[in-house]
Amino acid sequence: MNFDDTPQEAAFRAEAKAWISANAPKQYEEELRKSSLGRTVLKGANILEVAKAWQKKKADAGWACLHWPKEYGGRGSSPIERVIWQQEEGPFGKLSGMFIIGHGMCGPTMMAFAGEEQKRKYLPPLASGEKVWCQLFSEPAGGSDVAGLRTRAEKKGDDWIINGQKIWTSGAHYSDYGILLTRTDPNVAKHKGLTMFFLDMKSPGVEVQPIKQASGQSDFNEVYFTDVKIPDSQRLGAVNDGWNVSLTTLMNERMSIGAGVSTGFPELFDFCNSLMLEDGPAIEDRSVRSRLANYAVKASGLRYTSMRAISALSKGERPGPENSIGKLVAGSMVQEVAMYALDLQGAAGVLSGPEDAEVAGKFQAMLLRAPGTRVEGGTDEIMRNIIAERVLGLPGDIRVDKDVPFNKIPTKGRA
Amino acid sequence: MNFDFSDEQKQMRDEARKFLAEKCPPKAVREVLDGKAPYDKALWQGLAGMGFLGVAIPEAFGGAGAGHLELCVIAEEMGRANAPVPFSSTVYLAAEALLLAGSDAQKQKWLPKIASGEAIGTLALFEGKGNPSPRAIKLQASGGTLNGVKKPVPDGAIADFAVVAARTGSTGRDSDISLFLVDLKAGGVEAKSLTNVDPTRGQAELTFKNAKAEPLGAAGDGWSILTQVLDRAAVLLAFEQVGGSDRALEMGRDYALDRIAFGRPIGSFQAVKHILADMYVSATLARSNCYYGAWALSTNASELPEAAAAARISATQAFQHCSKNNIQVHGGMGFTWEFDCHMYYRRANTTALTLGSLSYWEDQLIDRMRKKNAA
Ligand SMILES: Cc1cc2nc3c(=O)[nH]c(=O)nc-3n(C[C@H](O)[C@H](O)[C@H](O)COP(=O)(O)OP(=O)(O)OC[C@H]3O[C@@H](n4cnc5c(N)ncnc54)[C@H](O)[C@@H]3O)c2cc1C
Numbered sequence: 001m002n003f004d005d006t007p008q009e010a011a012f013r014a015e016a017k018a019w020i021s022a023n024a025p026k027q028y029e030e031e032l033r034k035s036s037l038g039r040t041v042l043k044g045a046n047i048l049e050v051a052k053a054w055q056k057k058k059a060d061a062g063w064a065c066l067h068w069p070k071e072y073g074g075r076g077s078s079p080i081e082r083v084i085w086q087q088e089e090g091p092f093g094k095l096s097g098m099f100i101i102g103h104g105m106c107g108p109t110m111m112a113f114a115g116e117e118q119k120r121k122y123l124p125p126l127a128s129g130e131k132v133w134c135q136l137f138s139e140p141a142g143g144s145d146v147a148g149l150r151t152r153a154e155k156k157g158d159d160w161i162i163n164g165q166k167i168w169t170s171g172a173h174y175s176d177y178g179i180l181l182t183r184t185d186p187n188v189a190k191h192k193g194l195t196m197f198f199l200d201m202k203s204p205g206v207e208v209q210p211i212k213q214a215s216g217q218s219d220f221n222e223v224y225f226t227d228v229k230i231p232d233s234q235r236l237g238a239v240n241d242g243w244n245v246s247l248t249t250l251m252n253e254r255m256s257i258g259a260g261v262s263t264g265f266p267e268l269f270d271f272c273n274s275l276m277l278e279d280g281p282a283i284e285d286r287s288v289r290s291r292l293a294n295y296a297v298k299a300s301g302l303r304y305t306s307m308r309a310i311s312a313l314s315k316g317e318r319p320g321p322e323n324s325i326g327k328l329v330a331g332s333m334v335q336e337v338a339m340y341a342l343d344l345q346g347a348a349g350v351l352s353g354p355e356d357a358e359v360a361g362k363f364q365a366m367l368l369r370a371p372g373t374r375v376e377g378g379t380d381e382i383m384r385n386i387i388a389e390r391v392l393g394l395p396g397d398i399r400v401d402k403d404v405p406f407n408k409i410p411t412k413g414r415a
Numbered sequence: 416m417n418f419d420f421s422d423e424q425k426q427m428r429d430e431a432r433k434f435l436a437e438k439c440p441p442k443a444v445r446e447v448l449d450g451k452a453p454y455d456k457a458l459w460q461g462l463a464g465m466g467f468l469g470v471a472i473p474e475a476f477g478g479a480g481a482g483h484l485e486l487c488v489i490a491e492e493m494g495r496a497n498a499p500v501p502f503s504s505t506v507y508l509a510a511e512a513l514l515l516a517g518s519d520a521q522k523q524k525w526l527p528k529i530a531s532g533e534a535i536g537t538l539a540l541f542e543g544k545g546n547p548s549p550r551a552i553k554l555q556a557s558g559g560t561l562n563g564v565k566k567p568v569p570d571g572a573i574a575d576f577a578v579v580a581a582r583t584g585s586t587g588r589d590s591d592i593s594l595f596l597v598d599l600k601a602g603g604v605e606a607k608s609l610t611n612v613d614p615t616r617g618q619a620e621l622t623f624k625n626a627k628a629e630p631l632g633a634a635g636d637g638w639s640i641l642t643q644v645l646d647r648a649a650v651l652l653a654f655e656q657v658g659g660s661d662r663a664l665e666m667g668r669d670y671a672l673d674r675i676a677f678g679r680p681i682g683s684f685q686a687v688k689h690i691l692a693d694m695y696v697s698a699t700l701a702r703s704n705c706y707y708g709a710w711a712l713s714t715n716a717s718e719l720p721e722a723a724a725a726a727r728i729s730a731t732q733a734f735q736h737c738s739k740n741n742i743q744v745h746g747g748m749g750f751t752w753e754f755d756c757h758m759y760y761r762r763a764n765t766t767a768l769t770l771g772s773l774s775y776w777e778d779q780l781i782d783r784m785r786k787k788n789a790a
Binding site for chain 1: 484671683685687696701713
């Protein structure tokens with residue numbers, strides 16, 4: 001067991017540190033440091049542009065998507081180098097938020113299923129942030145039950161014609177491409193009639209409508225497809241094998257979401273250090289300390305769990321279902337942390353204006369964003385099912401629709 | 416960076432697991448639980464024979480000289496087997512105190528006996544209610560003798576010697592406390608077994624009446640040595656707790672696969688699956704915190720105080736969580752004496768208190784994090 005860098009790791013760290021220090025957009029460092037889940041604002045700047053510029057600069061110097069092969073815009077780095085980079089990138093890493101879906105899910109899926117020429121064409125601009133990608137899976141009728149989706153793809157000559165609707169698609173309003181899961185055969189059981197594609201979001205017939213979220217922000221969208229044409233060459237995997245393709249995506253999704261999700265603990269610890277209660281600093285209060293300690297060990301437990309996963313990865317093991325715990329634990333923790341930070345503020349906890357609220361309303365923003373964290377990328381309940389079934393080997397849920405042709409499955413409850 | 420045990424260490428874990436599965440089945444634990452013996456002597460000798468008692472004791476003092484990572488691996492297996500032997504008091508508390516503060520002669524006298532299974536040791540710290548604190552120590556040392564009462568002392572009734580925390584000053588500072596070594600068989604100490612929640616881990620009251628004692632470490636250093644001993648023991652005991660958590664999870668999982676209700680294995684009900692998934696989560700977080708503790712312990716890193724507190728809290732929570740929910744998953748069977756669930760439940764809830772309670776360690780953790788932050 002060893003935490004020290006090997007000589008190669010140390011050399012890599014030094015190189016990364018020097019480059020970041022010379023190139024990062026330092027003028028935003030303070031604001032990025034202060035930002036938290038639900039609130040990243042750069043005064044007087046368009047965050048999208050700042051993020052894209054930083055990503056491009058990294059890519060040009062060979063620091064983007066470090067673990068991807070060089071020919072696809074990466075650096076061919078080891079998982080540990082990737083961690084070292086993240087440690088050194090610090091608050092500037094928060095600028096990568098808008099690329100997470102592309103880099104974490106779409107990229108790996110393309111890498112596994114696209115043709116060689118396509119990979120060389122599409123992956124480097126994805127790595128460099130010049131092109132943004134989104135993931136078009138969920139539908140009104142298929143969220144947790146992804147395979148329940150209804151968007152149709154019908155073969156016409158060398159093309160496929162798409163009709164239907166997606167929902168909750170993060171970043172679709174600024175995305176250039178997307179990976180799209182469709183139904184190609186409604187006459188077979190739901191998992192057996194799906195096919196995956198990638199497409200240009202500017203294709204005729206694609207209409208993106210931002211949804212206002214419960215938090216008040218608009219990060220996700222409804223996407224409508226009306227006779228959208230996709231060439232067969234943009235199919236990923238075999239016809240009707242889309243379920244297997246999507247499992248690759250979702251496994252990578254858990255790995256990248258689980259590793260990156262914030263717990264809110266560092267923010268809460270700092271807050272309790274600075275907040276003055278009637279009898280003195282909050283952190284000197286017994287009950288506050290007890291709560292803090294409980295959150296502290298969850299946060300450190302997650303941190304070291306992901307280090308164990310990285311150690312396993314670097315020995316050549318694959319990311320397994322046990323990585324579901326990152327999102328499961330951090331998701332509800334960030335929500336509890338936000339509630340507790342508001343509780344400590346008493347009546348004034350309701351105020352969210354940056355001038356009136358403690359730490360500029362950071363926890364209020366976190367509170368409002370947190371419910372989405374427990375849903376996106378698989379709900380808490382789905383994560384627990386995955387752990388119970390795939391890690392502990394318990395029986396799968398009884399699936400009454402398993403052997404029923406898709407077009408015979410009931411579509412409404414309480415009939 | 417490599418955040419895992421080495422292949423050799425894992426091999427040692429397998430070896431210990433195999434040995435304990437054979438020599439320490441639940442039936443053997445029950446002999447002690449039912450009061451037929453104060454501890455499992457045959458197992459104790461077997462552990463000595465395997466070299467497990469002296470794993471972290473240097474070869475010069477009769478041990479295997481392997482190190483603390485190896486001891487962590489063994490500790491996990493001791494917890495998994497719920498072994499009814501004075502391992503933690505002898506190996507984590509007494510031996511660690513000697514290693515940290517003992518003179519060469521003291522080490523030479525006791526460590527080889529620990530490694531060979533000839534001597535059982537313990538730490539006499541508490542004097543009734545409360546958590547570790549210099550103020551709570553009233554037992555008086557003067558002129559090389561001790562007078563006062565310690566309780567509860569883990570394995571105190573079967574121990575051959577004890578490291579005793581005593582008061583040697585009255586300035587009101589931590590430096591009033593010094594440590595002493597007492598040969599419990601030499602007279603002057605009366606031991607009385609106390610009834611306790613987990614009979615597989617005996618507790619005693621030790622009454623010192625002009626008992627002969629020799630200083631362990633410099634006068635006035637007692638509290639600072641104790642803090643270090645407690646931190647080290649916290650990591651090691653946390654590994655026992657993780658072993659116990661894993662075993663409780665495994666028992667629950669196996670039962671959920673076997674037991675049929677409403678025509679299905681109960682493990683197919685989501686409510687039951689989710690209980691087990693949450694047990695897995697708490698055991699995994701604890702294990703990861705423990706690995707960090709193991710690293711800090713084995714390298715004597717400056718992070719040890721914080722890492723030890725985190726491992727201790729996390730593992731205490733996990734073991735309590737897993738052992739209580741293991742009973743829940745077992746239903747009525749889980750609440751019978753005949754099923755083993757309660758043995759882990761007892762052990763989880765007594766281990767939670769042996770080095771100071773959860774709230775004590777919570778307080779310690781935040782203190783230590785603040786210090787680090789301020790530094
Ligand atoms: C902020 C945000 C961003 C998102 N971004 C994207 C994106 O970019 N692309 C994309 O494709 N999707 C995206 N999603 C959609 C997301 O993946 C789904 O919302 C999620 O999988 C849940 O599906 P649902 O909304 O249909 O809820 P439902 O599946 O209807 O769930 C409702 C409730 O039922 C429970 N439930 C459902 N099935 C089970 C079961 N088998 N066992 C136990 N409980 C169950 C759920 O846990 C939940 O509590 C996003 C969602 C959010 C909130």
